[in-house]
Amino acid sequence: MTLAFTICSINYLAQARTLGDSLRQTNPDWQYVIGLVDKLDQANLPASLLPDYPMLEVDQIEIEDFAGMCDRYDITELNTAVKPFYIDYFFRHYPDASEVIYFDPDIIVYQPLTQLKQRLREYNLVVTPHICQPITDWLIPNELNHLNTGTFNLGFIGLQKTEESNRFVQWWKKRLVHECRIDLCNGLFVDQHWVNFAPIYYDKVWIEKHPGYNAAYWNLHERFFSEQNGVWKVNDSADLQFFHYSGYGVHKPQEISKYQNRFTFSDRPDVVPLFDLYRQRLLDNMNETYRNYPCYYIKPPKTLYYQRVRQSLKSPINALISALENR
Numbered sequence: 001m002t003l004a005f006t007i008c009s010i011n012y013l014a015q016a017r018t019l020g021d022s023l024r025q026t027n028p029d030w031q032y033v034i035g036l037v038d039k040l041d042q043a044n045l046p047a048s049l050l051p052d053y054p055m056l057e058v059d060q061i062e063i064e065d066f067a068g069m070c071d072r073y074d075i076t077e078l079n080t081a082v083k084p085f086y087i088d089y090f091f092r093h094y095p096d097a098s099e100v101i102y103f104d105p106d107i108i109v110y111q112p113l114t115q116l117k118q119r120l121r122e123y124n125l126v127v128t129p130h131i132c133q134p135i136t137d138w139l140i141p142n143e144l145n146h147l148n149t150g151t152f153n154l155g156f157i158g159l160q161k162t163e164e165s166n167r168f169v170q171w172w173k174k175r176l177v178h179e180c181r182i183d184l185c186n187g188l189f190v191d192q193h194w195v196n197f198a199p200i201y202y203d204k205v206w207i208e209k210h211p212g213y214n215a216a217y218w219n220l221h222e223r224f225f226s227e228q229n230g231v232w233k234v235n236d237s238a239d240l241q242f243f244h245y246s247g248y249g250v251h252k253p254q255e256i257s258k259y260q261n262r263f264t265f266s267d268r269p270d271v272v273p274l275f276d277l278y279r280q281r282l283l284d285n286m287n288e289t290y291r292n293y294p295c296y297y298i299k300p301p302k303t304l305y306y307q308r309v310r311q312s313l314k315s316p317i318n319a320l321i322s323a324l325e326n327r
């Protein structure tokens with residue numbers, strides 16, 4: 001059995017439902033679970049807002065220092081940090097799952113992922129690089145940006161349930177308890193930089209360069225899209241497997257992503273139908289309602305900011321600098 005899952009808080013359930021709908025259509029034999037970093041009993045969602053997919057709340061997956069992680073992390077960091085803990089939980093509690101595959105919620109799957117299944121029979125891990133070809137300009141994101149954010153995009157990872165992949169998960173868990181921050185000056189961008197080590201530390205890690213995998217704003221310079229007889233193609237040859245709509249918002253439908261400035265829809269009319277489809281599916285899945293629900297576990301931004309200032313002052317160097325500045 002193949003288990004696919006995503007992670008989100010209630011405010012992103014429209015995205016999680018849209019992903020689930022696409023998996024149900026393309027890979028109906030897979031089991032899909034929404035890992036919910038929130039508390040349903042506090043949100044009091046009406047029945048009409050409960051997804052037609054199983055949800056596993058984060059307080060049920062046995063994270064030892066989860067309260068501390070809530071104190072340390074903002075909503076993006078927390079939703080990212082719990083990823084290997086969910087994988088570990090599925091490894092231990094779903095004995096029939098031979099593969100566990102993670103997708104960010106802002107993804108649509110367009111094809112049966114038969115090649116991915118084949119890879120996971122042979123390899124322990126499957127990951128996708130942000131880019132497979134050089135970028136020749138200095139617009140955003142460029143190669144320096146990818147050096148800052150990691151070689152691989154961890155909006156997707158596939159794992160065969162093996163002893164080797166379990167060793168990777170246990171190592172990854174330990175790193176993300178404290179070091180899943182967005183802190184570029186200290187070499188951290190949530191979970192992604194850590195996985196740069198995966199092909200070095202662990203055996204049988206497949207780096208998937210198929211242009212139909214994890215297509216997104218960061219690799220549009222090397223991928224062009226067309227619909228042929230009802231099937232989406234990449235570069236007129238490969239089938240589009242899944243598209244990652246990272247940074248897209250229904251309230252700014254004119255922007256491909258808030259994280260890039262290389263392309264507009266005028267520059268890239270080939271992607272307009274893909275984004276029109278995604279926008280409509282989010283609206284149909286009640287995006288406007290879900291986005292008003294705050295995450296139960298997250299501190300207000302100002303509280304988190306002052307807490308991080310205090311933490312930074314615990315460093316001997318920072319404490320010395322602070323003392324000198326306040327003489």
